[in-house]
Amino acid sequence: MRALLCEHHGPPEELHFADVPVPEPKAGEIRFRVKAASVNFPDALMIQNLYQRQPPLPFIPGSEAAGIIDALGEGVTGFRIGDRVATIPFEGAFAEFAIAPAFRTAMIPEGMGFDVAAGFTMVYATALHGLRQRGRLQPGETLLVLGAAGGVGLAAVEVGKRMGAHVIAAASTEEKLALARAHGADETVNYAQDDLKQAVKALTGERGVDVIFDPVGGALAEPAFRTMGWDGRYLVVGFAAGTIPAIPLNLPLVKTAAIIGVTWGVHSRVEPDIHAENMAQLYRWYEEGGLRPEVSKRFSFEESCEAIRWMMDRKVQGKIVIELAS
Template sequence: MIAALCESFGPPENLVLRNLPDPTPEAGEILVAPSRVALNFFDTLIIADKYQVKPALPFSPGGEFCGRVIALGAGVEGFAVGQRVAGYCSYGAARSRLIVSAADLAPVPDGLSDDQAAGLFITYGTTLYALKQRGALQAGETLAVLGASGGVGLAAVEIGRALGAEVIACASSPDKLAFAREFGAQRGVDYSTEDLKETLKRMTGGRGVDCVYDAIGGEFSEKALRAIAWNGRFLVVGFAAGDIPKIPLNLTLLKGCAIIGVYWGEFVKREPEAHRANMAQLFAWAADKTISAHVHAVLPLERIAEALNLLKERKAQGKIVLAVPQA
């Protein structure tokens, strides 16, 4: 098999392609041939040794994929050789043969492309968990999405609309806001030219937004929190801007609001039944076009450094996907 490997921590350009022996599944495991591997912002951190998950060298980046079952380990039920599946593995997917636990796979419904299915686990899985289990977002509430045109932000726009919320996209340019509106955002704030707090307050008639989805961090987090409504929920999803904000805790007292952490990977481990129900909902929404699972670009595996740099430089609008050789 061929694998993209991180053999030394650093930038995406450090990654190398290696030919490795094909693995063999053990009891409870499945051997999958990924056709598509979706990348995420955290992949740029994990290869630089700046992420909370720290795999031993060498390893492959890539935490979600779509492909076909090649072989079944002893005791595996519910899957068949040749079946199309998608799954999550935290890291290690950027290779042409992959061993995963049967519990980490889901069948892919007809009508859903490999490109779309590969990217539904992490960004959309994180977002449904954030908005449903953590944020308890209700129909008719207002949701402000920071970084609304990126992969995870776009997921929040689409899932927010699917849950019946009024979605306010927040992004750094008119083009990005226009893109978010194509996928369901009703209104937008260009925080490169507008004051985020004042604009959100004005858009909600002074009341503030019910829920903030923040995968960006940096200087805009506190501004968004200051625009939150009484009993509002501020969802901490990530820090794509690079800086972890230091929030004055008196704001939670004055606004009666909650700052809520969203750690999807731990949710998957601790609440597997709820995770499976969430994924079933996402696959159903994607199959019936309620959500688009929009793909920004599909690049061949050998261009993985270019693909990761699109995420690192925040140039992606939607998912970045690798096409993996099938030989």
Template sequence: MRAIRCNQYGPPETLTVEDLPDLEPQAGEVVIDVKAAAVNFPDVLIIENKYQFKPPLPFTPGSEVAGVVRKVGAGVTQFQPGSRVVAYTGQGGFAQQAVAAASACVPLAEGVGFAQAAAFTLAYGTSHHAVVDRGALKAGETMLVLGAAGGVGLAAVEIGKALGARVIAAASTDDKLAICTKHGADATINYATEDLRERIKALTDGKGPDVIYDPVGGVYAEPAFRSIGWRGRYLVVGFANGEIPKLPLNLTLLKGASIVGVFWGDFARREPAHNAAAFKQMVEWIGAGKLRPYVSAEYALEDTGRALRDMAERRVVGKVVITP
């Protein structure tokens, strides 16, 4: 089988395509013929050794896949060869075959495309955990989403609307904001051309948002947090900007506000029952048309480096996938 390999930490251009032996499942595992593997910002950080998860070299990046079960290991009864599944693998996704724990696989209905399915797990899992569990967003409240045109950002916009909240989307271009509006955003902020604090103030009648969803970090974090409403919840989701901000803690005192960390991967591992309940709710929302995973581009396996470069340089809208 062909696979992307990270043999040394570095930029996306250092990745190689290699021929590797076919995979064999261990007990409790399945081998999946990968039809689509989603690209996520942590993939960029992992290959550069800038992420909290550090697989030993060499490794194949890619953490979420959709495809068809090829082989099953001992003890696996819920799937068989030919089963359509979506799975969170942690690594190994950018390849023609991937191994996943059977417990990390979800059956995929015939009518759901592989690309859309691969784009769902991490982005929507992260955003549901953030918005519903950690942010406790309620109907009638207002949520500001920074980096709203990215995969997790668009998921947060849709989940906020599914809950009955008012959602303000912030992004760096008008084209990106147009996508956010199509996915339900009630108002928008172009933080490349508008004053973020002044625009937030105008859109919230000076009250500030109840929840701020921040997967970006960097220079927008402090002005956003200074604009948060009383008893607001600031969700720390990631640092796509590349800079980890340092917020003055006196601001939490003045607003009675909370800074809340979001780490979906560990949540799913530590609280599997709660995570399963979250996905059950989201599947119902998909059936009702409230969630619509948006895949803006598909890349061939040999173009994985370019996909990761586009992700690193914030050219991606929604999600992009690799199709081995």
């Protein structure tokens, strides 16, 4: 089969296509013919040896995809050959065939295209797990989403609205804020132009926010935390800004607020039944029209390196996907 191969760590331009053996599924795994794969920030980090979980060289990048099952490993139940699925292999998706754990695989709704399905699971499952299980977001509460036009940020805007929250979306350009409003944000803040802390406090009438969803980190973390209201929950989702912030611990003390980590990948492995319930809920919301995944750009398989570069250069709004002709 044809695959995009990382033989040494470096920029996406140094990846190359190669013919490699079709992988065989082990116990608990499925193999699927890849129809579309989404590009995620960890993909760009892995090829540079910058991610916390590094596969040994050489490896095929690609953490999320959708396609058609063509083989089942020992012990796999609930799936059949020919099923249309979305799944998270964490590596190996930029290829004609890929392997993934059955517990991170879900049947996709009949009306959902492979391009949408390929970028659905990781961002929406992270958003719902973060807001429901970790953030305990309640109807009527105020949610602040940083990086609100990115894949997981935009998903958090939509999921927060479905959960009944008042959503404040924060991003760095007016174009990105317009996208967040189109997906349900009640109010917006341009943190490239305005003081984030003062702008959010003005919007909340000095009360502060109840939950902060932060996939950005960096210099935004402390001013965002200072917008927190009493008994607030700060969700640490990722560090797209490239730096890990240090928040003074007197802040959660005086605000009686919590700093909570959100690691969806571990959650899906440790609590697969809850993950399955979350995915069922997300697909119901999608079929009802309550979730509208944003696929802003599609690349051919031959353009895979360009797609990763697009992600690294922070040109992405919503999701971008690689489509295979197989």
